[in-house]
Amino acid sequence: MNKSNFFEKVYLKVKKIPPGKVTTYGLIAESLETKDARKIGWALHINKDPKVPCHRVVGKNGKLADGFGMGGWEEQKKRLLKERIEFSDEKHVDLGKHLFNKL
DNA sequence: AAAGTGACGCATT
DNA sequence: TAATGCGCCACTT
Numbered sequence: 001m002n003k004s005n006f007f008e009k010v011y012l013k014v015k016k017i018p019p020g021k022v023t024t025y026g027l028i029a030e031s032l033e034t035k036d037a038r039k040i041g042w043a044l045h046i047n048k049d050p051k052v053p054c055h056r057v058v059g060k061n062g063k064l065a066d067g068f069g070m071g072g073w074e075e076q077k078k079r080l081l082k083e084r085i086e087f088s089d090e091k092h093v094d095l096g097k098h099l100f101n102k103l
Numbered sequence: 104a105a106a107g108t109g110a111c112g113c114a115t116t
Numbered sequence: 117t118a119a120t121g122c123g124c125c126a127c128t129t
Contacts, residue, residue: 065110
């Protein structure tokens, strides 16, 4: 049942993201003292916990994830828009205004 | 144990 | 600018 403590750490970080803010895989990876951003996305991919705002986690350049597990990046974008988060492109969040780097 | 996988990141072509 | 390759680290089979 417990995949690994690593996942919990990821979830913990993501859960700390306040509404209206976003963060990147790389930033979370650094917070966890690792270099692998892939693990972050992976942890969120298998995640089913609605308490984890995975839609607030984007790529380095604010890019949304193609493989979002609930309907694709379009669903993610919809949620972000709901939190007043602005987009610089269809698939890119405006990190300059909403980046949360105080994990 | 070895090989394969993965919602990324960065360098190079 | 876009596309491709390689690296990274933990998990699954």
